[in-house]
Amino acid sequence: MKVAEDYVIEMLHITKEFPGIKANDDITLQLKRGEIHALLGENGAGKSTLMSVLFGLYQADQGIIKKDGKEVKIKDPNDANRLGIGMVHQHFKLVECFTVLDNIILGVEDTKHGFLQKEAASKKVMQLSEKYGLKVEPDSFVSDISVGMQQRVEILKMLYRDNEILIFDEPTAVLTPQEITELMEIMRGFKKEGKSILFITHKLSEIMAVADRCSVLRKGKYMGTVNIADTTREELSRMMVGREVEFDIKKKSQEVGDVILSVKDMVVASKAHNNNAVKGVSFEVHAGEIVCIAGIEGNGQTELVQGITGLEPLKSGSIELCGKDITNASIRERSKAGMSHIPEDRHKHGLVLDYTLEQNLVLQRYWEPRFQNHGVIKSMEVRNYAEMLIEKYDVRSGQGPVTTARSMSGGNQQKAIIAREIDKDPQLLVAVQPTRGLDVGAIEYIHSQLIAERDKGRAVLLISLELDEVRSLSDRILVIYEGEIVGDFDSVAMEELGLYMAGAKRKDKKEAAS
Amino acid sequence: MKDRKALAENQMFVAILASVASIAIGLIFGSILLLILNPSKAGLGISAILTTGFSSLDQFGKVLYQSAPLMLCGLSVGFAFKTGMFNIGATGQYTIGAFCALVGAIAFQLPWWMCLLLSFVGGAVWGVFPGLFKALFNVNEVITSIMFNWIGMYLVNLLLANMPIMLASAWGASNSDRTANLAQANPGAMIPKGGLDRLFGDSSWINISVFIAIIVAVICWFILEKTTFGYELKACGYNKDSARYAGINANRNIISSMIIAGALSGLGGGLYYLAGTIQYVLEKKTLAMGFNGIPVALLANSNPIGTIFSSLFISYIQVGGSAMQPNFSSESTDIIIAVIIYLAAFALLIRGFITKLLKGGQKEEVKE
């Protein structure tokens, strides 16, 4: 006897077009009750768009949505909310100058005679937070809390609204490995309670770990759905990219060259507390090597990079780039001296979201004689250059060079930044989490580009929370713990690296600074 | 459906449609107000507003003449806005610009173009203060600008009161509450009519100022869209952090953009008072012209080319408004004009609405 499947949500033949591109082309997605359903696809494949259609942010041009077998119209997020659908966006949508609690109740606040009634809300939030192990500080301002906590706030927002269908759009891209493990646990808990989850991620290991089924999209088209139990990582990536993906990186060994970056006794103040974030760090990066700073988030990596790149002043210490003292140099001077920087936060620093893609691609070079003549921008030259980079780095968007950066998919925004920074042909490339939010194919390409830079005799300083990335790319690993460098390795076992990162072990300072 | 979507995505089309729609809404509200204020004369009033500007060449000349300073104040507000600054100080810069031009004309007997240059510089000097305070001490430019509006106005009154040669009384007129008539004091300082007066049936208003303003608008557009300087300014306006990351000196840009904004307003003051048809009157209120630059800029969505048209429109309404005088008190005409102008400035709001309509009830949610 065949029983009809119990689908909570069915999105049937969804088509959604944007200027210049069909983001969703006849996509069908069926979500079973109580399952974790992964959604996989290359950057720009249309995952966020499809989820935004379900959440009521976009209207589909064609196709219907069914909830519990009945057709529904979802015109805006309020409709979605009424149907029990909640979403954590790829780039969070919290009000920075509101407290955590205010953000959670925003839009569904209780009022009495027009005044806010917060006690009951606060109690409910604390209960939820305890029940699911989602630690938050209700009275802190969103601008002051970590990304991980911001995400927990977004999740609490959904729970507070009693949502039964939870959409997570790349929740793990911004999390530390430890937080990722926690999130997976939380998702399993939701599943046990009968909530249904749609989960977007580029990390195949996460899909293999928590998902029941996985649907794959490619260039806006639906490629099929598979049971995780019957599949492998390789098969998933083949479905997604249409070819085999190399997970192992091949790197030939080579002699290092001269010192490119030399940091001496660098001290940088912290914005979060009175203590210094970076406490007298010294190290060198040579031509032809990739040096990786490994560490648990919040141990001074951000400030270290800001000090080197000039976003924050040093309290003391000095920096030399190619033998030139740049301790007090401006950001532009550092850039001219040969420094490139792939920043941690692509929306805050990396892009001017309201500029077009081509304008963003010359953000670090518009002043060069190649792109301007007596202060007049050579638009033809900019266009040609942008087209070249778009082609070379496979940056996908609706309208090519004239697409506004804001409308591009997260991964493609990242690719644009990487293209710009690598193509500047820097002596030193400072790359912070460069592959955050990229699909496996793109990661493969970016990794090969980083290695090509190294092979060309450039210096690369890589800051990454992904231990796999750290291990496979780096020639040397520096471990940072509480603002100090506690280890310096050519090669190291994973377990040992973990001990150093947690501060349980350290090498003698002089030895470490070798 | 397909066509409508394409239209909805055509930014330019939506922007223009939105401006036209908001003008229409402003006019409808204005008419309702007229009906309430004076039902029997409402028809006359409406026709005055709508037709006066085109009723005679003389009146049309006046529309063009008044549009020049409006255009410059609008450019000033719009230019600063592109850099993320709200220049509410246009009126102060305008007043200082007017003063400098008049001093050059009357006290120093300079030719008109040198006087215009003086107004340009004077406005720039007045614009630099809010810029400096913002860049160096992070003081909100709105507060500084408002303070400098009042300082500018009283300073000009004070200086004029102590410069007898500037006043009409020194040049054979009886009143000492206003500056001298340029026709008597220094005809060479009057902006040339360039033969336009003959074209406009001997209109006393018309001169080449509107063309000067249009040229300036085109230059502003060029600077913002085609130069590295404009690229930097707009980057600062859109996202200060990424501008800094790109090595752009945000403080320098804040100051330069306020200098330029100030210079534009100042030039507006020069153009208005050097026509010779109007004398500067010592009053205890800030001049409305600078403030009207705000709706001009809003209506044009800060686009310099759009500013040309929005200033012509607002000037047209103002000329029409002054023709309502006998039937409506000057206060009520002011209210009506204000209602029309400020509703017209709702263009941005209406823009989102139009996109929504065209897309068939679809949310215009930009993704981040």
Ligand SMILES: Nc1ncnc2c1ncn2[C@@H]1O[C@H](COP(=O)(O)OP(=O)(O)OP(=O)(O)O)[C@@H](O)[C@H]1O
């Ligand atoms: N608001 C929009 N306006 C115009 N084009 C858009 C808009 N949103 C998305 N697109 C385009 O639609 C395509 C799909 O984008 P989407 O954000 O759904 O990709 P994605 O699968 O989530 O990718 P990523 O993994 O990089 O986040 C992209 O090419 C993007 O440029």
Ligand SMILES: [Mg+2]
């Ligand atoms: Mg996405």
